[in-house]
Amino acid sequence: MGQAEKPKASSNSKAVAHFEIHYTQLLNAQGEAVATLPAFAQDLDELTRLYRFMLLTRIFDSKAIALQRTGKMGTYGSVLGQEAVSVGLGAAMRPEDVLLPTYREYGALFQRGVAMDEILRYWGGDERGMCFANQPHDFPMSVPIATQMPHAAGVAYAMKLRREPRVAVGVLGDGATSKGDFYEAINLAGAWQLPMVVLITNNQWAISVPREAQSHAQTLAQKAIAAGIPGEQVDGNDIIAMRHCLTEAIEKARKGDGPSLIEALTYRMGDHTTADDAGRYRSAEEVEEQKQLDPVERLRKFLSANHGWSDSQDEALLAECSAEVEAAAQRYLDTPPAPPESMFDYLYETLPDSLQAQRQALINRRGNDHE
Amino acid sequence: MSETHEVTLVEAVNLALARALADDSNVVLFGEDVGFNGGVFRATEGLQERFGAERVMDTPLAETLIAGMAIGMAAQGLRPVAEIQFMGFIYPVVDQIINHASRLRNRTRGRITCPMVLRAPFGGGIHAPEHHSESTEAIFAHMPGLRVVIPSSPARAYGLLLAAIQDPDPVIFLEPKRIYRMVKQEVEDDGQPLPLDVCFQLRDGTDVTLVTWGAMIHETLQAADQLAEEGISADVIDLATIKPLDMGTILESVGRTGRCVIIHEAARTCGVGAEIAAQLAEYGLMSLFAPVQRVTGYDTIMPMFQLEKHYMPDTTSIITAVRTVMEAS
Numbered sequence: 001m002g003q004a005e006k007p008k009a010s011s012n013s014k015a016v017a018h019f020e021i022h023y024t025q026l027l028n029a030q031g032e033a034v035a036t037l038p039a040f041a042q043d044l045d046e047l048t049r050l051y052r053f054m055l056l057t058r059i060f061d062s063k064a065i066a067l068q069r070t071g072k073m074g075t076y077g078s079v080l081g082q083e084a085v086s087v088g089l090g091a092a093m094r095p096e097d098v099l100l101p102t103y104r105e106y107g108a109l110f111q112r113g114v115a116m117d118e119i120l121r122y123w124g125g126d127e128r129g130m131c132f133a134n135q136p137h138d139f140p141m142s143v144p145i146a147t148q149m150p151h152a153a154g155v156a157y158a159m160k161l162r163r164e165p166r167v168a169v170g171v172l173g174d175g176a177t178s179k180g181d182f183y184e185a186i187n188l189a190g191a192w193q194l195p196m197v198v199l200i201t202n203n204q205w206a207i208s209v210p211r212e213a214q215s216h217a218q219t220l221a222q223k224a225i226a227a228g229i230p231g232e233q234v235d236g237n238d239i240i241a242m243r244h245c246l247t248e249a250i251e252k253a254r255k256g257d258g259p260s261l262i263e264a265l266t267y268r269m270g271d272h273t274t275a276d277d278a279g280r281y282r283s284a285e286e287v288e289e290q291k292q293l294d295p296v297e298r299l300r301k302f303l304s305a306n307h308g309w310s311d312s313q314d315e316a317l318l319a320e321c322s323a324e325v326e327a328a329a330q331r332y333l334d335t336p337p338a339p340p341e342s343m344f345d346y347l348y349e350t351l352p353d354s355l356q357a358q359r360q361a362l363i364n365r366r367g368n369d370h371e
Numbered sequence: 372m373s374e375t376h377e378v379t380l381v382e383a384v385n386l387a388l389a390r391a392l393a394d395d396s397n398v399v400l401f402g403e404d405v406g407f408n409g410g411v412f413r414a415t416e417g418l419q420e421r422f423g424a425e426r427v428m429d430t431p432l433a434e435t436l437i438a439g440m441a442i443g444m445a446a447q448g449l450r451p452v453a454e455i456q457f458m459g460f461i462y463p464v465v466d467q468i469i470n471h472a473s474r475l476r477n478r479t480r481g482r483i484t485c486p487m488v489l490r491a492p493f494g495g496g497i498h499a500p501e502h503h504s505e506s507t508e509a510i511f512a513h514m515p516g517l518r519v520v521i522p523s524s525p526a527r528a529y530g531l532l533l534a535a536i537q538d539p540d541p542v543i544f545l546e547p548k549r550i551y552r553m554v555k556q557e558v559e560d561d562g563q564p565l566p567l568d569v570c571f572q573l574r575d576g577t578d579v580t581l582v583t584w585g586a587m588i589h590e591t592l593q594a595a596d597q598l599a600e601e602g603i604s605a606d607v608i609d610l611a612t613i614k615p616l617d618m619g620t621i622l623e624s625v626g627r628t629g630r631c632v633i634i635h636e637a638a639r640t641c642g643v644g645a646e647i648a649a650q651l652a653e654y655g656l657m658s659l660f661a662p663v664q665r666v667t668g669y670d671t672i673m674p675m676f677q678l679e680k681h682y683m684p685d686t687t688s689i690i691t692a693v694r695t696v697m698e699a700s
């Protein structure tokens with residue numbers, strides 16, 4: 001990875017600003033504590049809850065890919081390998097906060113009331129998938145890259161204006177940090193001290209373009225410095241560190257102490273989407289190496305070494321999650337298609353007169369199809 | 372409590388913004404130089420002083436951000452009114468408007484809505500620098516889920532802007548800056564919106580229908596006056612809401628006159644006039660005595676100000692087109 005050249009000091013120049021980027025890891029790849037752990041690491045209920053959502057997300061992911069491969073769903077964006085990032089985020093947020101996600105934050109969305117069959121419906125080509133029945137405020141997943149970041153700034157401003165102790169959390173990928181939308185949004189967050197947290201999921205690949213080709217910057221976290229806000233790196237495969245660091249950033253923003261940026265270092269184990277073949281642009285050795293850092297396995301090892309988590313408990317939880325995913329998939333498959341004229345029904349609050357004829361023409365055409 | 376003011380179009384915009392800020396605590400106003408400086412055209416003059424820097428904000432110089440943050444605010448129940456300083460600087464926000472503002476309601480099946488207004492001065496004729504004079508309303512008029520509204524008088528600027536702010540869906544509100552200070556008109560500051568999605572009939576006539584919007588209303592009315600002296604009676608329609616189109620009013624008028632001339636400053640190809648002409652061909656052909664005529668800007672880059680008067684339609688070109696449709700039948 002590129003290192004910026006250090007500017008030469010001379011007799012008539014002096015350093016006027018100093019920056020450091022810190023990296024946090026609490027559990028190493030073997031699931032061993034490498035630093036003092038936060039209090040929740042003693043709480044088996046909370047750890048089990050986190051582990052359960054990570055397992056659920058992974059099983060959901062594999063089911064979604066299977067549905068796509070068997071022609072029962074459209075293109076899907078996999079989250080394999082990044083479960084600690086989104087589950088840690090979901091655990092750190094409060095219900096009244098607002099999440100502005102990309103398309104890999106399932107682990108957070110599931111904790112925030114979004115149903116698995118809603119996500120499947122979305123990837124199954126049905127807008128109803130983003131009409132979360134039990135989540136009023138979170139934004140729909142943003143497909144255009146980084147465009148949700150200015151929205152996050154607007155959401156955060158609304159919260160600040162109304163003196164609400166709430167936080168907007170915008171998530172984006174490593175490639176997305178190359179876009180102006182990202183910078184414009186974090187710049188405003190800094191200038192106006194908005195209650196906003198930015199989470200970069202650095203999974204090392206933006207489809208086929210590796211992290212080092214996106215930017216010569218040594219870290220992506222340091223992009224926060226240009227916006228006048230703190231940035232840090234966290235081991236994105238360490239759920240304890242993710243939950244801890246995100247909670248600190250979110251609670252700081254909630255108190256009115258300003259925005260933060262966290263770069264989570266993780267790895268996209270799967271293809272970009274089911275329409276991609278990562279084998280074309282990265283080596284099997286690299287993927288094999290990353291497998292050793294697996295976030296789910298890491299927490300399982302920690303649980304078994306520190307909380308007596310047994311194989312039979314593990315198997316029972318796995319079976320429970322699998323059943324839940326299967327039931328959600330069945331609900332998705334059982335969903336009748338929306339009526340074609342529904343494409344008109346959410347364009348405006350009230351359909352303008354000028355569109356009534358087009359809507360009726362669609363209904364008539366559908367009537368003809370049935371003959 | 373309402374007062375009547377003798378105001379220009381830009382002062383009417385200011386009056387409507389002040390009224391909206393006073394009546395609804397959810398209304399916030401922001402953009403580049405709109406706060407302390409009151410906007411480069413003074414459309415927001417005095418509003419920061421009156422309503423505070425929390426509700427009338429100077430943003431960093433970042434157009435994508437301005438439109439994007441409006442979307443986030445609207446989703447949270449605010450009524451953001453964002454300003455893009457000139458239409459020539461609106462193109463970075465096209466992504467935010469097309470990919471998000473216009474479709475947030477649709478892609479969440481009504482769970483999240485986007486009641487925002489994006490204001491921008493547009494059009495030529497003020498000897499402005501490069502990139503400051505284009506009329507590209509058709510870009511937004513093409514997009515489902517949006518409203519595009521263009522006032523052409525102080526009273527309509529006041530009433531239509533209030534309507535746009537109260538509308539539950541996103542509105543692109545384009546202000547014809549050439550007529551910002553052209554005429555004064557009595558406007559009652561009563562907080563009453565004018566209806567969106569309908570045309571305004573400015574003159575009743577029997578021989579020809581003139582359809583236009585924005586600053587071109589001025590030349591069109593002048594042409595109608597001159598034609599009246601020749602004994603040609605023109606119906607003049609101000610489109611006002613460019614999207615969605617009120618074709619009912621236009622078809623009704625053309626049904627009576629049998630002739631139609633459409634006037635707009637924007638380039639000809641795929642301009643809004645093309646859509647009106649197409650719908651007249653589809654639904655009004657049998658009442659036409661003559662082919663529909665369009666008087667528009669050329670399909671060229673809007674020239675810099677030395678040549679701009681040659682680009683823009685004028686009274687003579689409108690009268691020539693009317694003579695053409697009169698002679699055809």
